[in-house]
Amino acid sequence: MVSRRGFLQGGAIGVAGSAIGATSGSLVANALNNTAAETATAKRQLPFYGKHQMGIETPIQAVTNLVAFDLKPETDRSSMLRWMTLLTDDIARLSRGEPVLADPAPELAIGPAGFSAYVGLGKSMFIKLGMESDIPAGFIDLPAFKMDQLEEKFSGGDVVIHVAADDPIALSHATRSLVRDSIPFASVRWTQSGFAHTPGVVKSGVTHRNLMGQIDGTANPQLNSDDFASVVWMDQGPEWAVGGTQMVFRRIAMQLDTWDQLGTKSKEEVIGRKLASGAPLTGTLETDAPDFAARLPNGLSVIPDFAHIRRAAPEAFKERIFRRPFSYEAGISESGSVDVGLLWCSYQANIEEQFLPIQRRLEEFDLLNKWTVPVGSATFFIPKGPEPDSVIAQALFS
Ligand code: HEM
Incomplete structure (x- = not known):
């Protein structure tokens, strides 16, 4: 090396x-x-071993790939352990910027480049392997929501590998390596690619702009705080699950053609925060957009009732989540409409108690729904992190 x-x-x-x-x-x-x-950039190394899998409690990287798999019919519990053993070794090496074993392209291991990867397990995996009794409390498949227009090609999956890095070539090489070692056990169900700012381009931390222009990730638990730990990491349940977390993945398309017709003030009222600074809204509400004109008096100086942050803010202390969304861009139509949105990821210790009530309120009413459409959805349980000489999800599959 x-x-x-x-x-x-x-x-x-x-x-x-x-x-x-x-x-x-x-x-x-x-x-x-x-x-x-x-x-x-190439040298930036994130720790792999520890209480939690890497890639969650860390500032967002520049580029990402999510790859979901369906188990092959012959894959059983002991083959899962073999698969996890291979992935653990691969991820450990890639996190140090090294090639994986028998890497056909070792020259692409340019350095860690902020690489992270974690492995998640879908509820369908537990069911296929006859392990229903191991499903941790609160880990559910999401119900259908009325704004959903879900597509099979973006949804579900028995297992997910979520890879991220600060360099696209490093990401591609790492993803290929992990997929290559997965194919004996599972077939690829979907892949989705996204991006965020390159570290250093905006203020460091998880706060960055999404493609609607908003600063996203402000009201999040602070990384490496006790608050973060209590929101995100499981501290009860079966021994193998403690230190893990539950992930919600939603691919949410943004309707930018109509969004761009709004003025800055209207855009700010939809979220409840200033576009320039991300600060909560104060001042007067705008009534120029047709939807608002009917219902809003002039002169209000509060965040509107329909604003995303008012609807999404916790109504009970436990209704808190950690959001880590990447943007995606998947092409431009003949007429010039861009297919963009969020690969919206949230992490919480209990999906049912923390995420679901928020999503229910947003389903009931959130003006943002007018410009956003969930087109993909999945949930995964992310087992705790491996210690040296152990394997991801070892206790579950042993
Ligand atoms: C394309 C879809 C979405 C966009 C563009 C979006 C955008 C934003 C923005 C700009 C903020 C304010 C800044 C911040 O605190 O991060 C925010 C806050 C928030 N969003 Fe979203 N969001 C989306 C989807 C969702 C979904 C699906 C959920 C959960 C079901 C959600 C939950 C939250 C929560 C909990 C907050 C913090 C509220 C607070 O306590 O202030 N968002 N979102």
Whole structure:
């Protein structure tokens, strides 16, 4: 590894060096600066071993892939343990920026590059393996919601691998490695790709802008706090589940063509926060948008009743979740409409008690529903993290 990396760096300096004779010194300086920046990104390493799987309690990375699998008919509990053993070894290596064992493309292991991956288990997996009695409390498949227009190709799955990194090539290489070692046990049901800001482009932390322009992730439990732990990590239930979490995944399409017709103030009223700063709304409500004109008096100085944050805010202390949504862009139609939205992920210790009441309120009424359509949905149980010499979900499958 060391010698491979040394060789690459030498190559980059060689390129910069060759520019000396041909072009100006500032070009050389830029090339060298770029090399330094790339190295810093490539070196960013997240811890793999520990109480919890990686990739959840961490600032959001630049790019992500979610891959959901359906078990092959012959996959049983002991093959699950073999699969998890392979994945644990692969993820450990990738988190150090190393190639996986028998990697056909080791030169693509450019460094950790903020890599993370975790493995989640769907309720259907428990059922297929005859392990219903192991399903942790509160871990449910979601009921249908009235705004849902779910598509099979974005929904469900027995197992998910959620990979993220700060570099798209590192992400692609890692995803391919993990999928390659999964195929003996399962077939791919769906893959979904997304992105967030590159770290350093906006203020660090999980707060970033989604494609509606909003700062997303403000009212979240703070990473590495006791509050985060109590919202996200399971502290009761079967021994194997403690330290795990329950994930809700929703692919939510954004109708930007109609959204863009709203003025800034109307957009702010839909959410209840300022677009520029993400601060909660104060001041007067706008009545120019047709939907608002009917119901809003001028001069209100509060967050509107229909605003997303008013509907989503917890009504009981336990109704709290950790949101970590990535954006997606999946093409542009002939008429110029972009297919964009969120790969909306939330983590909570109990989906039924924490997530469901919020989603029920948003289903009942949330003005944001006018411009957003859930098109994919799944839930996964994320087992606790492995200690060195153990395997993800070892106690469950042993
Ligand atoms: C495309 C869909 C969505 C968009 C664009 C969106 C956007 C936002 C924005 C901009 C905020 C305010 C800033 C922040 O605190 O992060 C927010 C807050 C929030 N959202 Fe969403 N959201 C979406 C879907 C959902 C869904 C599906 C849920 C849960 C079922 C949800 C739950 C929440 C919660 C709990 C808050 C914090 C409320 C508070 O306590 O202030 N959101 N969302």
